[in-house]
Amino acid sequence: MAAVKLEILKKDTRTKARLGRLHTPHGMIETPVFMPVGTQATVKSVSPEELKALGANMILSNTYHLFLRPGHELIKRAGGLHKFMNWDGAILTDSGGFQVFSLGDLRKITEEGVEFRSHLDGSKQFLSPEKATEIQIALGSDIVMAFDECTPYPANREYTKKSAERTFRWLKRCKNTLPTTEKQALFGIVQGGMYEDLRKQSAQEITELDLPGYALGGLSVGEPKEMMYEVLDYTVPLLPEAKPRYLMGVGSPDDLIEGVMRGIDMFDCVLPTRIARNGTAMTRFGKVVVRNATYADDFTPIDPTCSCYTCQNYSRAYIRHLIKADEIFGHRLMTIHNLHFLTHLMKEVRQAIAEDQLPEYRKQFFADYGYKK
Amino acid sequence: MAAVKLEILKKDTRTKARLGRLHTPHGMIETPVFMPVGTQATVKSVSPEELKALGANMILSNTYHLFLRPGHELIKRAGGLHKFMNWDGAILTDSGGFQVFSLGDLRKITEEGVEFRSHLDGSKQFLSPEKATEIQIALGSDIVMAFDECTPYPANREYTKKSAERTFRWLKRCKNTLPTTEKQALFGIVQGGMYEDLRKQSAQEITELDLPGYALGGLSVGEPKEMMYEVLDYTVPLLPEAKPRYLMGVGSPDDLIEGVMRGIDMFDCVLPTRIARNGTAMTRFGKVVVRNATYADDFTPIDPTCSCYTCQNYSRAYIRHLIKADEIFGHRLMTIHNLHFLTHLMKEVRQAIAEDQLPEYRKQFFADYGYKK
Numbered sequence: 001m002a003a004v005k006l007e008i009l010k011k012d013t014r015t016k017a018r019l020g021r022l023h024t025p026h027g028m029i030e031t032p033v034f035m036p037v038g039t040q041a042t043v044k045s046v047s048p049e050e051l052k053a054l055g056a057n058m059i060l061s062n063t064y065h066l067f068l069r070p071g072h073e074l075i076k077r078a079g080g081l082h083k084f085m086n087w088d089g090a091i092l093t094d095s096g097g098f099q100v101f102s103l104g105d106l107r108k109i110t111e112e113g114v115e116f117r118s119h120l121d122g123s124k125q126f127l128s129p130e131k132a133t134e135i136q137i138a139l140g141s142d143i144v145m146a147f148d149e150c151t152p153y154p155a156n157r158e159y160t161k162k163s164a165e166r167t168f169r170w171l172k173r174c175k176n177t178l179p180t181t182e183k184q185a186l187f188g189i190v191q192g193g194m195y196e197d198l199r200k201q202s203a204q205e206i207t208e209l210d211l212p213g214y215a216l217g218g219l220s221v222g223e224p225k226e227m228m229y230e231v232l233d234y235t236v237p238l239l240p241e242a243k244p245r246y247l248m249g250v251g252s253p254d255d256l257i258e259g260v261m262r263g264i265d266m267f268d269c270v271l272p273t274r275i276a277r278n279g280t281a282m283t284r285f286g287k288v289v290v291r292n293a294t295y296a297d298d299f300t301p302i303d304p305t306c307s308c309y310t311c312q313n314y315s316r317a318y319i320r321h322l323i324k325a326d327e328i329f330g331h332r333l334m335t336i337h338n339l340h341f342l343t344h345l346m347k348e349v350r351q352a353i354a355e356d357q358l359p360e361y362r363k364q365f366f367a368d369y370g371y372k373k
Numbered sequence: 374m375a376a377v378k379l380e381i382l383k384k385d386t387r388t389k390a391r392l393g394r395l396h397t398p399h400g401m402i403e404t405p406v407f408m409p410v411g412t413q414a415t416v417k418s419v420s421p422e423e424l425k426a427l428g429a430n431m432i433l434s435n436t437y438h439l440f441l442r443p444g445h446e447l448i449k450r451a452g453g454l455h456k457f458m459n460w461d462g463a464i465l466t467d468s469g470g471f472q473v474f475s476l477g478d479l480r481k482i483t484e485e486g487v488e489f490r491s492h493l494d495g496s497k498q499f500l501s502p503e504k505a506t507e508i509q510i511a512l513g514s515d516i517v518m519a520f521d522e523c524t525p526y527p528a529n530r531e532y533t534k535k536s537a538e539r540t541f542r543w544l545k546r547c548k549n550t551l552p553t554t555e556k557q558a559l560f561g562i563v564q565g566g567m568y569e570d571l572r573k574q575s576a577q578e579i580t581e582l583d584l585p586g587y588a589l590g591g592l593s594v595g596e597p598k599e600m601m602y603e604v605l606d607y608t609v610p611l612l613p614e615a616k617p618r619y620l621m622g623v624g625s626p627d628d629l630i631e632g633v634m635r636g637i638d639m640f641d642c643v644l645p646t647r648i649a650r651n652g653t654a655m656t657r658f659g660k661v662v663v664r665n666a667t668y669a670d671d672f673t674p675i676d677p678t679c680s681c682y683t684c685q686n687y688s689r690a691y692i693r694h695l696i697k698a699d700e701i702f703g704h705r706l707m708t709i710h711n712l713h714f715l716t717h718l719m720k721e722v723r724q725a726i727a728e729d730q731l732p733e734y735r736k737q738f739f740a741d742y743g744y745k746k
C-alpha cells in the first residue's frame with residue numbers, strides 16, 4: 001500500500017481537470033490543491049493554526065535549506081519535520097536539486113551528484129540522489145521529491161537531453177534509497193525542457209518505474225506562458241491517470257486554472273508569500289499594491305468580498321501603515337490574505353469541476369482579475 | 374464621571390500593594406497590571422486576539438511615532454486608534470515627550486514646546502502640551518499622558534528643578550486642552566529626578582489638579598535600582614490613594630514586584646518584546662537565551678511550567694532555529710512567551726495580594742529567578 005494515493009472523484013468532460021482526494025499519512029487533501037511554501041520549517045510569519053484556518057492542509061518545505069540549517073539529523077531527533085514545526089497536515093519536500101543547480105559557480109556537477117558551497121557559511125557540501133533522499137527520509141515528509149536537475153530556460157537540445165537522461169538515472173537511485181513506500185511516497189519528475197520529444201521520452205521512462213506520483217519540473221522558469229501550456233498539453237496525457245500530478249513552482253492565478261484544465265492536481269509557489277512582504281495583495285479583481293499612496297486613506301478591506309481574517313478585521317490604510325513602518329504584523333496580515341486567496345481560488349475551482357462549470361468559471365475569473373483572454 | 378476610575382478591592386497590610394480594578398471606556402483591567410507596548414499601532418508580531426489570549430487587556434502606544442506615521446488625523450478618520458488597529462481593549466498613549474527629548478541635537482526646547490526633526494525624513498516638527506494632547510484626543514486613547522520632560526540621569530539639581538517646574542506648567546496646559554474628562558483620562562507625571570524635595574514638590578503640585586491618575590516618570594533611566602526604589606518609597610505615599618499610579622517604562626520582573634510592593638498599579642516596558650527579537654526569554658527560572666548553541670538539541674519548551682501557546686507547542690530547538698534563520702515566526706513565538714510571562718507574573722502577584730502572601734511570593738520568585746536577595 002502506497003503512502004500517498006489519489007482517489008479521483010470526477011473527471012471533467014470538457015477539460016482534462018480532475019476532482020480528487022489525495023490520501024496521505026497526514027490527512028486527506030482535496031485536489032486540485034495549492035501548497036504554501038514553508039522554506040525553513042515555517043511558512044513565513046503564519047502559524048500552523050492560521051494555515052489550517054485559511055484552508056491549507058498541505059505545505060511544501062525545502063530540503064536544501066533544512067539540510068544546511070538546522071540539519072536533517074537534528075529534525076530527525078526532534079521526531080521529524082511535522083513534530084519539529086508543529087504541523088500535523090501533509091508535507092511535501094523538494095529534493096534540493098533546484099537550489100543547488102541555481103548556485104552557478106558555487107557548484108560542480110558529476111554523475112555522482114552535486115558538490116556545492118553553502119550560501120550560509122561557504123562550507124563545502126554534497127548532495128546526491130541518495131543523500132537528498134536520505135535527508136527527506138530523516139525529515140519524514142509525506143511526499144519525497146526525486147533529486148533532479150531543473151533544466152534552465154533557454155537550454156539547447158543537447159544539454160537538455162543529457163540533463164533529462166541523468167535526471168532519470170538519478171531517479172532510479174532515489175527509488176533504491178527509499179526502503180519502504182508505506183510511510184513516504186517518492187514522486188518522479190518529468191524534465192526535457194521545451195522539447196516535445198524529450199518531454200515524451202522522460203515521461204515514458206519515469207512512468208515505467210510505477211511511482212506513487214509524478215511532477216512536471218523545468219516549467220515556469222522564464223519561458224512564455226503559452227509555451228508552458230503547450231508542454232502541459234502534450235506531456236500530461238502521458239502520465240498515468242490514477243496517479244497525482246504536480247506542477248512545480250507554479251502559483252499565479254491564471255497558471256493555476258490553466259494547469260488544472262490540463263490535468264494538474266498539485267501546485268506550489270512562493271509568489272503569495274513573497275509579494276506579501278512588499279505589500280502586494282492578490283484579489284479577485286487583480287493585484288492591489290497596498291503600499292501605494294492611493295490607499296493611505298482607504299479604510300476598506302484589501303478585498304471586500306474576501307472572507308479571510310485580514311479582510312474581516314483590517315483596512316488597507318492600516319496594512320499600508322504596517323508595511324511602510326516595516327512592522328511584522330503587516331507581513332503576516334498580507335500573507336494570510338494571499339494564501340487564503342489561493343486556497344479559496346482552488347476551492348472554487350474544485351466546486352466548478354464538481355458543477356461542470358470550469359470553463360465558465362475560468363472565463364469569469366479572468367474577466368474579473370483583468371487577464372487579457 | 375471620570376473616564377478612568379480605580380476601584381480598590383484590597384490593601385495589603387504588610388506592604389503598600391493594592392489589588393484593584395481599573396474601569397476604562399474599553400473594559401475593566403485588573404491591577405496591578407503590566408501593559409505591553411504597541412509603538413506603531415501594533416504590538417510587534419502579535420495579533421489583538423493573541424494579546425487577549427495571553428492575558429493582556431490594556432496596551433500602550435506611542436504618540437510620537439503615530440504622529441509622524443501614519444499621522445493622528447488619519448487615525449482619527451479611521452475612527453480612532455482602537456478601530457484602526459482592531460483593538461477593543463484599553464489603550465494608554467504616552468505624550469511623545471520622552472521621544473522628542475531623547476533626540477538630542479535634533480530638538481530645541483522652549484517654554485512653548487519642543488521643535489524637532491523627524492527621525493523618518495528629517496522634516497521640522499513641533500510638539501507642545503496642547504499639540505501632544507490634541508494628538509492623543511485624535512487617537513482616542515483611554516488614558517492620555519501629559520507632555521513632560523523625562524529628566525535624564527544623572528542631572529544636576531538646578532536643571533532638574535527647572536525641568537520639573539516646566540513639566541508642571543505644561544501639565545496645566547494639557548489639562549486645559551482636554552475638553553472633556555468623560556471619554557479620556559489625563560494622567561499627570563511626577564518628575565524631580567532623584568531629589569527628594571523636588572519629587573515631593575512635584576507630587577504635591579500635580580495632585581492639586583485632581584487628575585484621574587498619576588504617573589512616576591524619570592525613573593528606570595539608568596539609575597541604580599535601589600535609588601529607584603528609594604524614590605518610590607518617598608514619592609508614592611504623596612499620591613492620593615484612590616487614584617491609579619503608573620510607573621513608566623518599568624518592566625523587569627524584580628522591578629514589577631518591588632514597584633507593586635511600593636504601591637504602583639500600572640507598568641509598561643518594551644523589554645519583553647525587544648529581547649524576544651534577539652532570542653531571549655524570561656522564565657520563572659531566569660533568562661533563557663534560546664539563541665545559544667546549548668539549546669540546539671533541546672526539544673523541551675522554553676519553560677516547562679509555562680502555559681503559553683509557545684511553550685505548549687514548540688521546543689527551544691525549533692525556536693532557536695527560527696531565530697537563527699531570522700524567521701518572523703520565531704520573533705512571534707518569543708514575544709508571545711515573554712508577554713505571557715509578565716501578564717502571568719502580574720496575575721500571580723494579584724493573587725498573592727489577595728491571599729496576603731506577597732512578601733512570601735516575592736521571596737520565592739526571587740529565589741527561583743536567581744535574583745540575589
Ligand SMILES: [Zn+2]
Binds near residue numbers: 336
Ligand atoms: Zn482577505
Ligand SMILES: [Zn+2]
Binds near residue numbers: 679681713
Ligand atoms: Zn511560554
